[in-house]
Each structure stands twice: as C-alpha cells, then as structure tokens.
Amino acid sequence: MNFPLFFEIQGHRYYLHIIFEVLAFFIGVRYYYFLKRNYKDNISNINRLWIMLGAMIGALIGSRLIAAFEIKDFLQSVSFLEFYNNKTVLGGFLGGLFGVEGIKKLIGEKESSGDLYVLPIILALFIGRIGCFSMGIAEPTFGVETDFFLGINLGDGKLRHPIMLYEMGFLAVLFVFFKKLLQKEFRNYKNGDAFIIFMLFYFTFRFLMEFLKPRYEIFLGLTIIQWCGIFIYIYYWKFFRRICNK
Known part of the structure; x- marks a missing residue:
C-alpha cells in the first residue's frame, strides 16, 4: 500500500482524508439525530442548538490552540495559515467542553447534555481516523519505529x-x-456520567499513545496532550469523589 492514498479525476488529485473528514461529520450528525428521536431529552431543542454552537466554536478554537503546543518554537516558525490548518481532536474535545459549559451558563441550562453525543462522537472519530491512516506519515498521527509485529510501513x-x-x-x-451502558436497562448512573467516562477513557488512551509517537515535551517530560489528560482528571474531581463515596 502506497501512502498517502488518493484518487485522480481529470488530472486533479484528491486525498481520501478529506472525504473521510466530511463523512465523519455528516454520519456523526445524522446518527445523533437518529438517537435523539428515541431519547427522553430534558433539554429544549433551542437550548440544544445553542449547546451545539458552543461546542463547535469551542472545538474550533481548542483544536488549534492545543495543536500549536505540539510544535516546537511555534511562535517563531508558524504562520497563521499553518496555525489554522494544524489541529488535534483532543484539543477540540477540551475546547468544546469549555464552549458547552460557557453557553450553558449564559442560557441558564443546568441539565447535563453530554450523554446523547457519546456514540455519535465515537462513530465520527472512527471514520475520521480512517482518513488519518490513509495519509500515512503525512498526517501527524503516526507512531515511532518499532519491531512490534503490528508495525506498518506508512510511506517512509x-x-x-x-x-x-x-x-x-x-x-x-x-x-x-x-451502546450497552446507554441502554435503559443499564442506566443506573447519573445523567451526564457516560460523557464523563468517555472523556476519561479517551484522554487516558491518548496519554498512553503519546509514548509511541514522535513527541515534543513541553514540561516535566510530558507533551501537551498528556498534560491535557492530567487536566481532565483534575477537572472531573467531583465525579471521582462521588463514585468513591458510594
């Protein structure tokens, strides 16, 4: 397999990555609305729209800011266009989290809103990662060299x-x-817990994967992604206190 993967139409080259990015967004949104039809939602439709807007704006900003800290000497070497084009999903989650919480305070919404988004997010991420894989080493999601049996030639x-x-x-x-956790017969958790558990699982996974990637350590031998993982555990300290006191 030769990376990056692309196809040509009338002499123009199109990378599969952009196609899977679009598919990830489209299918994720459609799946969200499919789930919402059978979901007893305590949040009004207009507030849901505001929350989604806050999430998108926060994700747009957060994905770029966190990605900037993955580049050594960013302020001296990167243009605004490079800053905008360089992004990370994990930064998008963090920015989206702050965007949602900020909007909810503005509109006075106190209900937890994240559980409904968990499965669509996971599905969209899965589809998007197919696009990342199709780019090989042209996308900064590849790992370091290895003798492990799963090692793959990603183009270099x-x-x-x-x-x-x-x-x-x-x-x-x-x-x-x-899918099991969110079924009614398994709903023995508090509303909003599924989203928190997802964030903790995903940030933990990304923390560990950083050790298998080319890395730029910003402080104490850890990358910005790993510091975000530590931050998310501190951010959800009330969740840990609650489950430990059960």
Missing part, C-alpha cells in the same frame, strides 16, 4: 506503530461498551 520505508489503527480498535471497543 520504516515499520512504525500504526497509532490510527490502534485508536480505531479502541474506539470500536468503546462503541460496544457505551
């Missing part, structure tokens, strides 16, 4: 950890897990 002639495939496998397991 070296066997590397296919981080994108690892994440797709992880997401498939998460999808099955949350």
Whole structure:
C-alpha cells in the first residue's frame, strides 16, 4: 500500500482524508439525530442548538490552540495559515467542553447534555481516523519505529506503530461498551456520567499513545496532550469523589 492514498479525476488529485473528514461529520450528525428521536431529552431543542454552537466554536478554537503546543518554537516558525490548518481532536474535545459549559451558563441550562453525543462522537472519530491512516506519515498521527509485529510501513520505508489503527480498535471497543451502558436497562448512573467516562477513557488512551509517537515535551517530560489528560482528571474531581463515596 502506497501512502498517502488518493484518487485522480481529470488530472486533479484528491486525498481520501478529506472525504473521510466530511463523512465523519455528516454520519456523526445524522446518527445523533437518529438517537435523539428515541431519547427522553430534558433539554429544549433551542437550548440544544445553542449547546451545539458552543461546542463547535469551542472545538474550533481548542483544536488549534492545543495543536500549536505540539510544535516546537511555534511562535517563531508558524504562520497563521499553518496555525489554522494544524489541529488535534483532543484539543477540540477540551475546547468544546469549555464552549458547552460557557453557553450553558449564559442560557441558564443546568441539565447535563453530554450523554446523547457519546456514540455519535465515537462513530465520527472512527471514520475520521480512517482518513488519518490513509495519509500515512503525512498526517501527524503516526507512531515511532518499532519491531512490534503490528508495525506498518506508512510511506517512509520504516515499520512504525500504526497509532490510527490502534485508536480505531479502541474506539470500536468503546462503541460496544457505551451502546450497552446507554441502554435503559443499564442506566443506573447519573445523567451526564457516560460523557464523563468517555472523556476519561479517551484522554487516558491518548496519554498512553503519546509514548509511541514522535513527541515534543513541553514540561516535566510530558507533551501537551498528556498534560491535557492530567487536566481532565483534575477537572472531573467531583465525579471521582462521588463514585468513591458510594
């Protein structure tokens, strides 16, 4: 397999990555509305729209800001266009989280809103990672060189950890897990807990995967992605206190 994967139409080259990015967004949104039809939602439709707007704006900003800290000497070497084009999903989650919480305070919405988004997010992530894999080393999601039997030549002639495939496998397991968790007979948790558990699982996975990637350590031997993982555990300290006191 030759990376990156593309096709040509009338002499123009089109990378599969952009196609899977569009598919991820479209299918994720459609799946959200499919689930919403059978979901007893305590949040009004207009507030849901405001929440989604806050999530999108927050994700747009957060994905770029966190990605900037993955680049050494960013302020001295990166143009605004490069800053905008460089993004990370994990930063999008973090920015989206703050965007949602900010909007909810503005509109006075106190209900937890995240559970309904968990399965669509996982599905969209899975589809998007197919696009990342199709780019090989042209997308900064590849791993370091390895002798591990799962090592793959991603376009530079070296066997590397296919981080994108690892994440797709992880997401498939998460999808099955949350599919069961979100069924009515398993709803013994507090509203909003599913989203918190997803965030903790995903940020933990990304924290560990950073050790298998080329890395730029910003502080104490950890990358910005790993510091975001630590932050999310601190952010949800009330969740840990509640489950520990049960």
